[in-house]
Amino acid sequence: xxxxxxTPRHKVTEMGQEVTMRCQPILGHNTVFWYxxxxxxxxxxxxxxxxxxxxxxxxxxxxxxxxxxxxxxxATLKIQPSEPRDSAVYFCASGLVQGQGxxxxxxxxxxxxxxx
Amino acid sequence: xxSVTQMEGPVTLSEEAFLxxxxxxxxxxxxxxxxxxxYPGEGLQLLLKATKADDKGSNKGFEATYRKxxxxxxxxxGSVQVSDSAVYFCARFSGGYNxxxxxxxxxxxxxx
Numbered sequence: 001x002x003x004x005x006x007t008p009r010h011k012v013t014e015m016g017q018e019v020t021m022r023c024q025p026i027l028g029h030n031t032v033f034w035y036x037x038x039x040x041x042x043x044x045x046x047x048x049x050x051x052x053x054x055x056x057x058x059x060x061x062x063x064x065x066x067x068x069x070x071x072x073x074x075a076t077l078k079i080q081p082s083e084p085r086d087s088a089v090y091f092c093a094s095g096l097v098q099g100q101g102x103x104x105x106x107x108x109x110x111x112x113x114x115x116x
Numbered sequence: 117x118x119s120v121t122q123m124e125g126p127v128t129l130s131e132e133a134f135l136x137x138x139x140x141x142x143x144x145x146x147x148x149x150x151x152x153x154x155y156p157g158e159g160l161q162l163l164l165k166a167t168k169a170d171d172k173g174s175n176k177g178f179e180a181t182y183r184k185x186x187x188x189x190x191x192x193x194g195s196v197q198v199s200d201s202a203v204y205f206c207a208r209f210s211g212g213y214n215x216x217x218x219x220x221x222x223x224x225x226x227x228x
Contacts (some may be wrong), residue, residue, distance in 0.1 A: 033216060043205065043218045055214055091159055105216050107159030
């Protein structure tokens with residue numbers, strides 16, 4: 001049963017600490033998305049990759065956030081230094097996007113981050 | 117720019133009531149449209165989709181018709197159940213079909 005796996009599921013950290021969230025996309029998918037979900041802002045697209053290359057990370061605060069895909073089985077989202085306003089649920093999703101973009105995106109269960 | 121707008125919630129209904137959640141889109145061209153559902157504590161999952169005008173997507177009793185003339189993709193269900201309580205998101209691809217963007221989400225609460 002193919003699924004997107006995110007780790008950790010929960011993370012509590014102190015302000016100023018580095019946080020790394022990991023995502024294993026579904027094998028064979030060519031696109032990986034990172035979203036942040038909060039009550040106030042809803043679901044925001046932070047960054048996405050196609051064939052491991054970053055296509056757009058304009059949704060990310062550049063000074064503290066970074067996203068990478070070191071290989072096809074791993075995507076990472078890093079926050080350094082973390083701040084309380086970064087507290088949210090972070091979702092990774094993957095899909096096989098071709099042509100007209102009518103494919104399904106599969107979501108992981110998310111990482112719930114709390115920065116105190 | 118290209119976007120989706122959906123009705124604000126929360127929506128509270130009694131079991132077996134009729135459900136409509138409105139979604140409209142702005143676009144150049146005719147993007148594929150999606151409804152995703154998020155149950156408590158979980159990630160989003162695809163509920164249904166439509167890839168061209170006049171298509172009807174359906175799943176689990178939910179339906180949505182891609183209406184080009186009104187640029188809408190409203191979600192409907194004839195008789196909701198308590199288990200349908202969740203947050204529903206309208207979505208489309210944008211930016212040269214590269215990025216998947218979502219509406220604000222509509223929370224549905226169904227009580228017995």
